[in-house]
Amino acid sequence: MRADHVVEVDALRKAYGRTVAVADVSFTVRRGEIFGLIGPNGAGKTTTLECVEGLRAADAGRIAVLGLDPIRDRRALQLRIGVQLQEAQLQKRIKVWEAVAFWRSLYPAPADGDSLLGQLGLDQKRNAWFMTLSGGQKQRLFIALALVNDPEVVFLDELTTGLDPQARRAIWDLVRGIRERGKTVVLTTHLMEEAERLCDRVAILDRARIVDIDTPAALVARHCPQRTVVVATDFDAAAARFRALPTATSVRSDGRRHEIAGRGDALVTDVIRTISEHAMPVAEFRTELPNLEDVFLTLTGRSIRA
Amino acid sequence: MATLLRQLAHLTWLETKIFVREPLGVFGSVAVPVLLFLVVGRIAGGSADAAATAPEASGGSPRGDLAFLQTDLPLFAAILITLSAVLSLVTIIAIYREGGILRRLRATPVRPPTILLAHVLVKLAFTAATLALLVLAGRRFYPVGVDAPLLSFTLALVIATWSLLSIGFVIAGIVPTARFAQPLGALILYPMIPLSGLFTPIDTLPPALEALARLLPLTYAVSLLRGIWTGETWWAHAGDVVALGVVFALATAVASRVFRWE
Numbered sequence: 340m341r342a343d344h345v346v347e348v349d350a351l352r353k354a355y356g357r358t359v360a361v362a363d364v365s366f367t368v369r370r371g372e373i374f375g376l377i378g379p380n381g382a383g384k385t386t387t388l389e390c391v392e393g394l395r396a397a398d399a400g401r402i403a404v405l406g407l408d409p410i411r412d413r414r415a416l417q418l419r420i421g422v423q424l425q426e427a428q429l430q431k432r433i434k435v436w437e438a439v440a441f442w443r444s445l446y447p448a449p450a451d452g453d454s455l456l457g458q459l460g461l462d463q464k465r466n467a468w469f470m471t472l473s474g475g476q477k478q479r480l481f482i483a484l485a486l487v488n489d490p491e492v493v494f495l496d497e498l499t500t501g502l503d504p505q506a507r508r509a510i511w512d513l514v515r516g517i518r519e520r521g522k523t524v525v526l527t528t529h530l531m532e533e534a535e536r537l538c539d540r541v542a543i544l545d546r547a548r549i550v551d552i553d554t555p556a557a558l559v560a561r562h563c564p565q566r567t568v569v570v571a572t573d574f575d576a577a578a579a580r581f582r583a584l585p586t587a588t589s590v591r592s593d594g595r596r597h598e599i600a601g602r603g604d605a606l607v608t609d610v611i612r613t614i615s616e617h618a619m620p621v622a623e624f625r626t627e628l629p630n631l632e633d634v635f636l637t638l639t640g641r642s643i644r645a
Numbered sequence: 646m647a648t649l650l651r652q653l654a655h656l657t658w659l660e661t662k663i664f665v666r667e668p669l670g671v672f673g674s675v676a677v678p679v680l681l682f683l684v685v686g687r688i689a690g691g692s693a694d695a696a697a698t699a700p701e702a703s704g705g706s707p708r709g710d711l712a713f714l715q716t717d718l719p720l721f722a723a724i725l726i727t728l729s730a731v732l733s734l735v736t737i738i739a740i741y742r743e744g745g746i747l748r749r750l751r752a753t754p755v756r757p758p759t760i761l762l763a764h765v766l767v768k769l770a771f772t773a774a775t776l777a778l779l780v781l782a783g784r785r786f787y788p789v790g791v792d793a794p795l796l797s798f799t800l801a802l803v804i805a806t807w808s809l810l811s812i813g814f815v816i817a818g819i820v821p822t823a824r825f826a827q828p829l830g831a832l833i834l835y836p837m838i839p840l841s842g843l844f845t846p847i848d849t850l851p852p853a854l855e856a857l858a859r860l861l862p863l864t865y866a867v868s869l870l871r872g873i874w875t876g877e878t879w880w881a882h883a884g885d886v887v888a889l890g891v892v893f894a895l896a897t898a899v900a901s902r903v904f905r906w907e
Contacts, residue, residue: 417753427746428746429746433659445755
């Protein structure tokens with residue numbers, strides 16, 4: 340195991356009866372990065388994560404977290420990792436400070452509870468019952484509990500599912516904050532935007548297997564290199580000029596509005612140069628970049644939302 | 646070991662606070678039984694009193710009323726409170742499992758038995774508090790003095806409760822959802838009452854029912870509690886204690902196999 344590899348998963352397999360939840364999954368998480376397991380619901384993200392956390396025993400394969408075996412060295416590992424589980428609850432009438440105090444009592448050298456609540460914006464809610472918290476506040480409390488032992492790695496499972504966009508953005512900032520404190524974050528999400536904004540590297544899971552692993556930008560460049568530039572202009576010969584560009588693979592024009600498709604960033608530069616050379620009067624200019632949703636569609640032939 | 650005890654103490658105190666916050670928690674488990682006891686005691690006590698002051702005029706059976714007050718009512722209260730504690734434990738565990746609370750706790754260094762033990766301690770504490778109040782209420786309002794060995798009875802009750810709670814763990818292990826926990830638990834526990842010898846001695850039951858009664862843990866709990874309450878020796882009820890111990894061992898073994906955390 341290399342020193343900067345915090346998590347190593349090799350040929351992991353897990354089945355529930357006849358349903359294979361995870362088949363031959365391998366990946367590595369490096370120290371200090373935010374690593375995302377992404378894919379649609381049922382792809383095997385949570386099962387993979389729970390095997391890594393030591394909550395489930397794998398059927399086959401090898402897992403090392405901080406050099407420890409999640410099942411055999413479970414007790415030792417639990418002290419060094421932080422976990423947030425999908426759809427977990429606490430006692431309805433437990434107070435925020437009570438939850439943090441109890442969780443602190445479980446670890447030998449816990450982080451300071453008050454400063455943790457402050458960092459997560461929960462200091463006003465110290466005395467609130469769990470059942471009275473909003474969805475975003477509950478998730479922030481679960482992040483606080485995952486950080487209570489000052490862990491080296493934090494596992495977050497579908498952290499922002501069910502939250503409104505504003506709460507979601509606030510949570511993203513908190514997760515970036517965790518990385519800035521030198522911790523490694525492993526998360527799962529079925530939201531491609533979340534993966535794109537938050538993750539340093541992602542593994543795309545589909546039907547129990549990993550389809551590809553890389554930075555979001557590299558995945559897009561590799562699988563969806565096409566760019567589309569949309570230009571609206573009254574310049575007469577615009578369509579002919581754009582078609583003449585070597586980087587343009589297709590141009591669709593409806594007289595005034597042109598959609599120029601091509602590969603790579605050079606296309607955008609070429610279109611801008613052409614506009615400027617001919618002093619075209621431009622009413623609209625927009626570039627459309629593919630994202631991870633398009634990557635998923637390209638790799639699996641299905642939309643991730645389907 | 647010190648860590649475990651500290652965790653247990655912390656969690657027990659925490660769960661006690663949470664239980665007190667339940668809208669019907671303390672009222673339902675402490676106040677209702679005490680009030681019921683007082684009402685029933687008043688009614689029965691009134692007629693027993695009348696019978697005691699004018700024995701010749703009474704055509705009924707003053708002995709029966711007195712026996713009911715002195716033995717049956719306290720026993721009945723103790724059994725019902727114990728069973729409701731078991732039911733409440735089953736329900737709480739089912740709710741904790743369904744809500745993912747057990748799952749979340751399992752991802753921490755807290756050991757599973759600590760969580761269950763904390764709940765048992767909370768239940769035992771409230772059962773004890775309720776019974777203490779019953780005894781006080783009885784002392785204060787009852788026309789007839791009850792002269793029972795309270796310390797021994799408490800010990801007997803702890804043994805019986807512990808044994809019945811272990812059955813609660815088995816039920817908690819098999820109920821699929823929190824919604825079924827209460828009715829299924831009641832369905833398993835309450836039919837034991839008429840067979841337990843609480844109202845009719847089990848040797849007056851038809852042979853088949855008597856055989857069934859001898860298989861039910863509640864029968865031994867009632868026998869032990871009644872015996873100790875009426876001043877019989879522990880030695881006379883060693884068999885009951887052993888039976889309850891066997892039930893505890895068996896139920897705990899089964900529970901540890903069938904118990905699911907999620």
